[in-house]
Amino acid sequence: MRISVIGTGYVGLVTGVSLAEIGHHITCIDIDEAKVAMMASGISPIYEPELEHLMEKNIQSGHLSFTTELHFSSADVIYIAVGTPQLPDGTSDLQYIEQASQVIARSLTKDTIVVTKSTVPVGTNHWIKTLIEEAAPEEIKVTIVSNPEFLREGSAVYDTFNGDRIVIGTENNQGREILDDINASFGLPIYHTDLKSAEMIKYASNAFLATKISFINEISAICEKVGANVEDVALGMGKDNRIGDKFLNAGIGYGGSCFPKDTNALVQIAGNNEHDFKLLKSVIEVNNSQRMKLVERAREAVGDLSGKRISLLGLSFKPNTDDMREAASIPIAQELVNQGADVVGYDPIAIPNARSFLPEEVQFKETIEETLRGADVALIITEWEVIKSIDLITYTTLMTSPIVIDGRNCYSLDEVRRHPIHYISIGRPEVQNRFVGNSLNTR
Template identity: 50%
Template sequence: MKIAVAGTGYVGLVTGVCLAEHGHSVICVDIDEKKVSLMEAGISPIYEPGLEELMGKNMDKLSFTTKYIEAYKDADVIFIGVGTPEKQDGSANLSYVYGVAEQIARSIEKDCVVVVKSTVPIGTNDKIEDMIKYNLVHDVNVYVASNPEFLAQGTAVRDTLFPSRIVIGVEDPYAGVVLKEVYKEFDAPLMVTNRKSAEMIKYASNDFLALKISFINEIANLCEIIGADIEDVALGMGFDKRIGDRFLNAGIGYGGSCFPKDTKALHWLASFHDNELKTVKAAIDVNENQKLKLIKKSRNYFDSFNGLNVAVLGLTFKPGTDDLREAPSLVNIPIMLEDGANVKAWDPVGVENFKKKYPGEITYCNTIEDTIKDADVCFIFTEWDEVKDFDLSKYSELMKNPIILDGRNCYDLASVKKENMIYDSIGRETVNSLEVSMV
């Protein structure tokens, strides 16, 4: 089947490459000529494990262009996978989606199915269909379908090739038949529903996971007060199949391009209709406060960061990606800098993106050892394997004051207790082998 994909970000490019892997002829469209040139050379413009290798394998079925008219005019199916960033009021910015819809209307010369892969508010597919039909240049039939993505950055290729489910939202049965053909080689449960239900499935799924994360973080905060251990609590909860053990890792909050944006967008949509999703609002509030958890902990050891050497391990919002969107580092590091800290930072893939925001104020290091050398305190914001596998003895060996504030619970407490350090994590007892009193 001849497929066009609008957008070459995490959703669009991964979708296009994985559809090519399953035998379709795919052309990916982007307005950025530099990105297109990179992709034509087999280079992925985004960091996503396994993506570039899969691109290289399927270059005979993949092409890339900025010429949307040629890409769309004779496509059987057109996927819209452009961004829907958050606006100031929390609602979704749909300008890119609507822009593509208008391009499609002016370009298509045959009947086709337009598939909205981008995460859009409930009812957007209806508006896109109306927009396309209103702006059609040629006498053709257009069928708009909702087909939300359920991928996670860092595992996007696997999540797309082997999805937990495929959700198709249609108003005309023909679109459902076409999409079943598109996905016939995918081994996953497939359900067909109406468009608004499909749109809601995406938001409800992401918001539920965000709720779960905020819930376990609140329980973790209480565990610290009463002397319980959040890891044991989460383990005991996870044995219950009704709860499950995923998304029960306590930390300093969720980030990225999905959970923050989607919780705010659904909350905004409910408010727009004079409704309040109290649980979603609570998840948003808890997450914003949780991002500052380590800064608050640091006040137990220092009145101020002024003149202190501060080491930061991890800049991205999660391991396996170079994405900084809604990352705790972006909230915490400015506070440190404003307070007079000398900040050294390490991240295996996120440094170049962070440099765009802070090109000169921070010392960027190539190794964890260089980052923590002579540091007064170390903050862990991202649970990279390199951090989790790091030799604990090096903290006391290299740091001026081995005080580690771990926002991702990277280390086993029994191992930490063998070392000479202060180790303060989330929802667990504080290890103070230095016998330094807290202020």
């Protein structure tokens, strides 16, 4: 099938490349000329495991091409994968969707299927259809399909080929049959529904996952007070199939381009329909305060942070991505700078992006050693493999005082207890070890 994909961000590019990989002929379109030139030469503008390899392979086989030209005359199907960022009031900014719909309408020469991959508020697909039909030649028929995306950044290619389900929301059989054909080679379960339900499935899924995270973070706060271990609690809960063991990692809360934006949007969608979504508002509130926990812990450990050298280990919102959108490192670094700390940041991949997201006072270091040397406190923000595998001796030898505040529970407490270190994590007992003579004293 000949498919055009409008918007080549995390979703559009991965979708285009994956559809090419299963045999379709894909034209990826973006308004960003520099990005298109880069992609056309086989270079991915985003860090995403496996992506570049599949891009090169499919460009060479002639299944994948990139352009800034917004013409769709040869396309059988058009996918919309432009951004839907958050406006200041929490609602979704649909200006890119509107622009894409208008250019589609202007260049249509035959009946077409338009598939929305972008996350859009309930009712938006009907609006897109109306926008296109109003501006397109009268005889042209547009079939609209909602096909929300569930990939996670950092494992986007893997998720596309191994996802739990493909959701296809349609209002007629033709759209349903063509989308089934397009997706058949992924070999994944397909769930059919109507347009509005498909739009709602996307928001409800993200809101539910965010709720799990805020729930376990609240449990972690109680664990800290009563002396329980949240990791053991989550494992014990997860043994119940009805609860499941995924998305119960306590930490510094959720970030990224989706959960914060989509939870806010769902609160707005509910509010616009006279429903006060109290539960989701609390989920958001818990997440906002969770992000500041490491700063509070640092203050409790060393007092006034002014003039203290504080290392941030990991800057991206999660491992295996260079995406800095809504990363916890942003408010944490800002608060540390506000309190007069000397902030040093390290990330294996995200530093080029982080420079434009973090306060200018933050210094960036290329290695973990340089980041930790002379530090008073180390904050673990992102659980990159390279950070999880830092030998605990490294902290004790390089830092002025080995105080490690681990926002991702990277180390086992048994391991920590063997080192002269002050270790604070989330929802687990604090470990405060120091050498007295030749022996290790634990508190």
